[in-house]
Amino acid sequence: MTRAARLVAALVAAVVLCPVLVVAAPAASAADARAYPAGNIISDALFFDGGSMDVGQVQTFLDQKGAGCTPAPDGTPCLKDYRQDTGTRAADAYCAAYQGARAETAAQILVKAGRACGVNPRVLLVMLQKEQSLVTMRGGTTKLPDGRYSLNPRRYEEALGYGCPDTAPCDPSYKGLALQVYSAARKFRVYAANPNSYNHKAGRTQAVRYHPDAACGSGQVYIQNVATAGLYNYTPYQPNAAALAAGYRAGDDCSAYGNRNFWLYYTDWFGSTQSPGGAAIADKWASLGGATGVLGDATSTANCTLPRNGCYQLFTKGALYWSPGTGAHFVKGDIWTQWARLGYEGGFMGYPVRDETNVPGGTYSVFEGGAFYWSPSTGTHYVKGDIWTAWGRQGYESGPLGFPTTDEVHVPGGAYSEFTGGRIYWSPRGGAHAVTGAFHDRWSQLGGYAGILGFPHSGERATATGSYVAFAGGALYRSAGTGLHFVKGAIQERWARSGYETGALGYPVADEQAVPGGTFSLFERGGIYWSPGTGARALTGELAREYAARGGPTGPLGFPATDQATTATRGAVAHFRGGSLYWSAATGAHAVSGPTYAAFAASGWENGPLGYPTADATPLPGGTGTVTTFEHGAVYWSRATGAHAVTGAIETAWNRWGGTEGDLGLPGTGVLALARGTDGRVQHFQGGSVYSSRETGARVVKGAVYRAWAATGWEQGFLGYPVSDETHVPGGAYNLFQGGAVYWSPATGAHAIRGKFYDAWARSGYEGGTLGFPASGEYDTRRGRQMDFQRGTVLVTTAGQVEVTVH
Amino acid sequence: MGSTATGRTRARTTVLVLAGAALLGIAAVVVVTATREADTPVAFGDAEPLPAPVEVVVTAAEWSPGTGAEVAGYVSGIVEDGGECTLTLEKGGVRLEASRPATADATTTACGWLQIDDPQVTSGTWAATLRYQSATTAVTSPETALDVR
Known part of the structure; x- marks a missing residue:
């Protein structure tokens, strides 16, 4: 906008706001005759629009134009009061029938003739005026120079000059208003149907005289349409330059006025001879109260050269704009100024589609592309598109948002309009939504539309106990107990899958937080943790609490690698990068990690013999490793031995021997299944092994005894499973087995003993008797099989005789 | 604009x-x-009576290939049916004529459009005149030049 244009806009506003001056402003609108369009006096569409006015409208028009008219002293009536009996005219090739009636008014005659012949009654009104001034005639005692009253019967007899040559008296057979009107209307139809029979034809350039006197000359006119050809047939003269310069007045001796006045009257009365918009504007202005109405007097004629075949006319207090699609509506005041600033109807706002309308606190005008709203405190601003719609859903200016305080403001990725009560933001994907109050404050803190959340995708929506606003990049949630926090991205998606705020997690209690390697959000009853490698995983209840207590994602457990799952035994588990958390009602939640977890897994997890963990890992005395206790056992780990579970009867036996502090030390293997017996199994420890079967129980075998037993083939050998732990006796130790025993002393080493050897040795008092500890295994002699003892031998002869020899 | x-x-x-x-x-x-x-305003009915005589006014005199010569005109000062309009084309001793009935119009008597499409109408400038004849009136227009290409 140029400086000059801005000044103009300001002046318009200043003057319009000064009502006294506006009311006093002159009515100075008359068409400029110099604009007379010689080749296209009126469009065919308007000329042949036979139904443009009804009788009431014509009568109103006559009443207004002839308001000051009184009958002549001889009784000649004004046109508004004229009545005559009319004859019936049968339909012919040019006009439909005209049904005669008694005492018809001029309005009835004009409308009926117009409809019958398809000629615009406005054309007939203008012809009455240009031929005889009948529409605006004042009547009364006004006299002509020849002494006759100005309003006299001849004006009706020759009302349209039909049958009246320029240079001779009129043909009396066409006398009278009704006959004049009907004959003229019909004649225009005759011209249109028989162009070659008359002098002027559409599409030809013809010499049209300026005056009946040939000496005045003629001018070439390209006759553009049928209506113009008809007017030149009817009155074969065009105005000369003097006539055009004179407006409605007389020119010079070579001037003729018929067609000039036709165009002038039609344009001044009905806005335009080219567009129906002119008449629409004239009608609208009249319906608004005319010169004493909201718009005041005209300050211009109607102009119908606007884009999309539109028209406008200026008035002292505003303007009327018309287009075929929108009809005629007024704009005024600051709204007019602002609309002008946007390029009038050629701008994105287009034509007005509604008159300026008062609302409490201000006014508004609706246009094709939006609406302008004005209030004293906010000035004038437009709203449009989806923002307008969204504002409308909230009650327009009477809703919580109130009047706009800005035009639409375009920003990267979208736009917004500000209102007294907040802003409505729009983006292509999100649509238009209001963000107000605490939500707007929090969102703004987060960078608004340019921040992490981006443009809104919803308005504030109520939940059962709070509310939220969705954004392109997340959502803000609020409830009374939790405050206002955002969730976004993968965490938001995970939260959605768990049922949002009505699911297990509840409302967010903090914004999403970043930690090394990922992010997390905390909720009323848990948390969701995200890292690139694990995705977003949800934890609730005890597990969430215990996880947080262990440092959460930055603690030893790291990010969860699975969602929390329910176990078959009504417990819960979640697995992490650095371990797992198991929970049951009986045990609470405890972590299992590393090799210990592997051992736990190898034993069948919580459904195996260990059950749920009852504590996190704790260091073993001396720092050699850790122990993690379970409901039914424990897993022991050391660097040297690895992690192994110890449970059940084996654990009981091991504990009899002092557990990790005892001779057996840490487990070196898991439990191994054995083929012999029922549920045969063994677990090896650093200092020995525990063998178990249902028949024999769990028994500790170790050291030299173990090696001697191993030499017999372990439980597969003749000794079978141990039936006692290693038992210490003075000077040595022994284990009892299903098939015998192994005795050990430092001096003799360990040796197996069985059968008749064992019976004989027992009878001699075992190792405390005469023979002492076994000093060898069985071996063959010439007489049979023999065993050596510390102080003798036992021989079992081939005949089965037992001989004990004591040295 | x-x-x-x-x-x-x-x-x-x-x-x-x-x-x-x-x-x-x-x-x-x-x-x-x-x-x-x-x-x-100046209305037609307020105008002084004009002393001009009845005359024939030619509004168009043109020639185009395929159509030939066309002349349009009217008779001012009289409104009547029953007369006849005659177009005469003359050049170098060649004289051609065409006639059609005249028509009473609103304020004139119309001759309408008269046409002569004849091979004798050769290129050059022809003199065209329009004559009106009725029971009461006989009047002829001044000559109008009609260029044939």
Whole structure:
């Protein structure tokens, strides 16, 4: 906008706001005759629009134009009061029938003739005026120079000059208003149907005289349409330059006025001879109260050269704009100024589609592309598109948002309009939504539309106990107990899958937080943790609490690698990068990690013999490793031995021997299944092994005894499973087995003993008797099989005789 | 002319009128009102009777390939049916004629369009005249030049 244009806009506003001056402003609108369009006096569409006015409208028009008219002293009536009996005219090739009636008014005659012949009654009104001034005639005692009253019967007899040559008296057979009107209307139809029979034809350039006197000359006119050809047939003269310069007045001796006045009257009365918009504007202005109405007097004629075949006319207090699609509506005041600033109807706002309308606190005008709203405190601003719609859903200016305080403001990725009560933001994907109050404050803190959340995708929506606003990049949630926090991205998606705020997690209690390697959000009853490698995983209840207590994602457990799952035994588990958390009602939640977890897994997890963990890992005395206790056992780990579970009867036996502090030390293997017996199994420890079967129980075998037993083939050998732990006796130790025993002393080493050897040795008092500890295994002699003892031998002869020899 | 320019003109017009009113006040109103009172329209029925005679007026005289010579005209000063219009073309001793009935029009008697499409109409300038003859009237137009290519 140029400086000059801005000044103009300001002046318009200043003057319009000064009502006294506006009311006093002159009515100075008359068409400029110099604009007379010689080749296209009126469009065919308007000329042949036979139904443009009804009788009431014509009568109103006559009443207004002839308001000051009184009958002549001889009784000649004004046109508004004229009545005559009319004859019936049968339909012919040019006009439909005209049904005669008694005492018809001029309005009835004009409308009926117009409809019958398809000629615009406005054309007939203008012809009455240009031929005889009948529409605006004042009547009364006004006299002509020849002494006759100005309003006299001849004006009706020759009302349209039909049958009246320029240079001779009129043909009396066409006398009278009704006959004049009907004959003229019909004649225009005759011209249109028989162009070659008359002098002027559409599409030809013809010499049209300026005056009946040939000496005045003629001018070439390209006759553009049928209506113009008809007017030149009817009155074969065009105005000369003097006539055009004179407006409605007389020119010079070579001037003729018929067609000039036709165009002038039609344009001044009905806005335009080219567009129906002119008449629409004239009608609208009249319906608004005319010169004493909201718009005041005209300050211009109607102009119908606007884009999309539109028209406008200026008035002292505003303007009327018309287009075929929108009809005629007024704009005024600051709204007019602002609309002008946007390029009038050629701008994105287009034509007005509604008159300026008062609302409490201000006014508004609706246009094709939006609406302008004005209030004293906010000035004038437009709203449009989806923002307008969204504002409308909230009650327009009477809703919580109130009047706009800005035009639409375009920003990267979208736009917004500000209102007294907040802003409505729009983006292509999100649509238009209001963000107000605490939500707007929090969102703004987060960078608004340019921040992490981006443009809104919803308005504030109520939940059962709070509310939220969705954004392109997340959502803000609020409830009374939790405050206002955002969730976004993968965490938001995970939260959605768990049922949002009505699911297990509840409302967010903090914004999403970043930690090394990922992010997390905390909720009323848990948390969701995200890292690139694990995705977003949800934890609730005890597990969430215990996880947080262990440092959460930055603690030893790291990010969860699975969602929390329910176990078959009504417990819960979640697995992490650095371990797992198991929970049951009986045990609470405890972590299992590393090799210990592997051992736990190898034993069948919580459904195996260990059950749920009852504590996190704790260091073993001396720092050699850790122990993690379970409901039914424990897993022991050391660097040297690895992690192994110890449970059940084996654990009981091991504990009899002092557990990790005892001779057996840490487990070196898991439990191994054995083929012999029922549920045969063994677990090896650093200092020995525990063998178990249902028949024999769990028994500790170790050291030299173990090696001697191993030499017999372990439980597969003749000794079978141990039936006692290693038992210490003075000077040595022994284990009892299903098939015998192994005795050990430092001096003799360990040796197996069985059968008749064992019976004989027992009878001699075992190792405390005469023979002492076994000093060898069985071996063959010439007489049979023999065993050596510390102080003798036992021989079992081939005949089965037992001989004990004591040295 | 673009709509912006149109719009600027509109706004300026408003300003001039309104600003004028603002500056001159009531004086401006009186002046303009007086002007309008003096602005007496000229209606046809108010005009003095014209002493001009009945004459034939030629409004078009043209030639085009395929159509030939066309001349249009009317008789001013008389409105009647029953007469006849005759077109005469003359050049170098060649004389051609065509006639058609005249038609009473609203304010004239129409000859309408008369056509001569004849191979004798060779290129050059022909003299065209339009003659009207009825029971009461016989009148001929002045010669009009008709160029044939």
